[in-house]
Amino acid sequence: MTKKRADKSQNDVLEQIAQHYATLSPAGKAIAHYLQKNPIAVLSQSTSLIAENVGTSKATVSRFFRQVGFESHQQARASLTTLREQGVPIASDNNEKHHFDSEVQNLAASFDGIAVEELNSIATLLANAGQVTLIGFRNAYPIALHFRQQLKQIRASVRVLPLPGQTLSEDIIDLTDKDVVVLFGFRRRTRQFKFVLENIKHCKTVLITDPTGQGYKHFVDHLLVSHIGSDAPFDSYAAPMSLVATLCNLTYTKLGLTASKRVDVITEIYKQMDELEDSER
Incomplete structure (x- = not known):
């Protein structure tokens, strides 16, 4: 037995x-x-x-x-x-009220556990880096992609890895000590997660993870714990997305006029290319 x-x-x-x-x-x-x-x-x-x-x-x-x-x-x-x-979806009797309460608790627990000074230090890194590389696997990938979309509006040289259909080795090997790498790693991480951490130690590194990833703290310069669990079948990534929004807002402030000028230029190109819906429609 x-x-x-x-x-x-x-x-x-x-x-x-x-x-x-x-x-x-x-x-x-x-x-x-x-x-x-x-x-x-x-x-x-x-x-x-x-x-x-x-x-x-x-x-x-x-x-x-x-x-x-x-x-x-x-x-x-x-x-x-x-x-x-462990992150496996399991049926539950979680209702809308429980879901809302759980989301509030996750957000509160996440931000209560992170010092404002830590967030500002990371924002400074993101503002001054020669290149920002965002790495996410599985459920973390869309969060990394959203992070890239926001940062790209206020600074150049932001990329997401892995690229669809590609491996990481040829990209990781080009990283230098001028790079800032933000790695997302939530529970049910891939087997290559630890390998990635081992091979980006020469960069400035930030790990955004759930509580199960705290054991990797000695691998990185900054570790941010974001709570994602609940009694519902699926994890919620509202807290990590809110954390990303906070970091982007702080980075915008650090960049100041440089960021606002870039936003203006991009907005003008949107108009020239007619890429966005008319706000008056």
């Missing part, structure tokens, strides 16, 4: 149900059907309530969880919670 629980899939209750389905009794299969249709029940309902909803006994439900590889319903619930903490 111990060896069996070492399997990575063991934490996924639905996967365990699928693996053991053929060996279940008719009553066990009825419970399986109910939980497959209502996976949130593992988290939100007691053993007694599951039994009542399926039309069976509490003892049968307890036996069911043992049959699919768990010591108890409590262990199955804890296993799903562990998966959620």
